[in-house]
Amino acid sequence: MRGYSSYEAGGTPGTCLVIGASGRVGSRVVVRLVERGRPVRALVRPDSSIRRLAPVLSRVRLVAGDVRNPDALAEAVRGVHQVIWTAGISPLRPGRPEEIERVEVEGVRHLIEACKRESVAYITYLSCMYASQDARSALFRAKWRAEEAVRESGVSHSILRSSVIIHPGRRFYLQIPAIHWWEKAPGIPHALPSVRTSPIAVDDVASCLIDASLNPRVRGRTVEIGGPEALSPSDWIRLAGEERGKPFKEWAVPPSLAEAGLWLGSRLFPDRMPSREVFRDMVERDAVVDPETMKELFPNVSLTPVRELIRRMKEDADLPPG
Numbered sequence: 001m002r003g004y005s006s007y008e009a010g011g012t013p014g015t016c017l018v019i020g021a022s023g024r025v026g027s028r029v030v031v032r033l034v035e036r037g038r039p040v041r042a043l044v045r046p047d048s049s050i051r052r053l054a055p056v057l058s059r060v061r062l063v064a065g066d067v068r069n070p071d072a073l074a075e076a077v078r079g080v081h082q083v084i085w086t087a088g089i090s091p092l093r094p095g096r097p098e099e100i101e102r103v104e105v106e107g108v109r110h111l112i113e114a115c116k117r118e119s120v121a122y123i124t125y126l127s128c129m130y131a132s133q134d135a136r137s138a139l140f141r142a143k144w145r146a147e148e149a150v151r152e153s154g155v156s157h158s159i160l161r162s163s164v165i166i167h168p169g170r171r172f173y174l175q176i177p178a179i180h181w182w183e184k185a186p187g188i189p190h191a192l193p194s195v196r197t198s199p200i201a202v203d204d205v206a207s208c209l210i211d212a213s214l215n216p217r218v219r220g221r222t223v224e225i226g227g228p229e230a231l232s233p234s235d236w237i238r239l240a241g242e243e244r245g246k247p248f249k250e251w252a253v254p255p256s257l258a259e260a261g262l263w264l265g266s267r268l269f270p271d272r273m274p275s276r277e278v279f280r281d282m283v284e285r286d287a288v289v290d291p292e293t294m295k296e297l298f299p300n301v302s303l304t305p306v307r308e309l310i311r312r313m314k315e316d317a318d319l320p321p322g
């Protein structure tokens with residue numbers, strides 16, 4: 001083990017509460033904690049689908065609750081050692097600003113109050129690289145205010161701001177078509193021509209979140225996390241084509257046309273499309289992390305190359321259903 005103690009090395013035991021446990025990141029945090037033998041409490045909404053937790057359900061204590069409800073959070077944190085927050089509203093369907101505020105900001109404030117009352121030792125908060133007080137979108141401004149609440153809480157914490165998170169599965173990644181369309185899809189449209197991201201595998205995000213509370217390099221800090229490669233949409237499309245054995249055609253959509261499409265989509269499907277402000281926040285900056293800095297911050301987390309993620313996605317698709 002390099003540099004510092006870890007759970008495998010007999011580090012801090014105690015119950016970990018995962019908020020957003022039914023989600024793509026939260027469920028992987030739960031599964032990985034259980035695999036390490038940690039007692040886990042999983043906060044899910046009463047109507048959340050818990051299918052992602054199926055492999056570990058018998059070894060997890062589920063708590064039903066909504067982060068908008070301070071009583072639910074007070075109950076959930078009772079007796080826990082540490083909290084990992086992975087809940088949030090999707091940027092693809094951000095919805096109304098009041099609702100964003102209630103979940104993303106007030107929810108975190110309720111959590112902090114509950115943690116203080118219960119003397120919870122550590123909060124690890126998952127944020128995103130677009131969080132900024134100057135963001136155009138209410139969602140990314142809210143993330144920044146939630147970060148501020150955690151920074152000023154007086155509770156020991158780490159804040160991890162992630163680049164794009166890759167969840168191998170049917171939808172995989174925004175630009176890449178679902179795997180079952182691969183043979184048929186002639187090309188891939190994309191609207192973010194020059195923007196680069198450092199896509200990071202969901203399991204690697206889970207590892208960083210679990211690692212953070214025992215990692216002196218990130219304790220008390222706000223750090224950016226990302227995968228080992230910085231890729232533009234064209235790089236993605238090229239890699240995906242190489243992995244399927246036949247290049248995809250690339251159809252670059254001018255950002256102005258994409259914005260018009262989003263505007264139209266938001267009229268047709270209110271609350272179910274990314275807003276123009278979210279889109280602009282994402283096209284106006286790269287979300288790139290220096291891989292060397294990642295290695296220094298998280299020497300115990302080995303990052304999965306994108307090509308490997310694409311291969312895993314193909315292997316999963318080849319498995320018989322069930």
Ligand SMILES: NC(=O)c1ccc[n+]([C@@H]2O[C@H](COP(=O)([O-])OP(=O)(O)OC[C@H]3O[C@@H](n4cnc5c(N)ncnc54)[C@H](OP(=O)(O)O)[C@@H]3O)[C@@H](O)[C@H]2O)c1
Binds near residue numbers: 021049066068091128
């Ligand atoms: N995906 C990315 O590329 C990316 C990048 C950087 C940062 N992030 C951040 O990472 C976090 C997790 O991402 P993800 O991809 O795992 O999202 P996800 O799959 O949509 O999961 C979100 C989770 O939050 C829960 N949640 C939402 N509102 C809640 C509420 N009012 N009370 C309690 N739980 C609530 C959801 O519960 P239900 O199952 O009931 O809906 C779900 O478990 C988000 O905050 C996101 O902003 C994501």
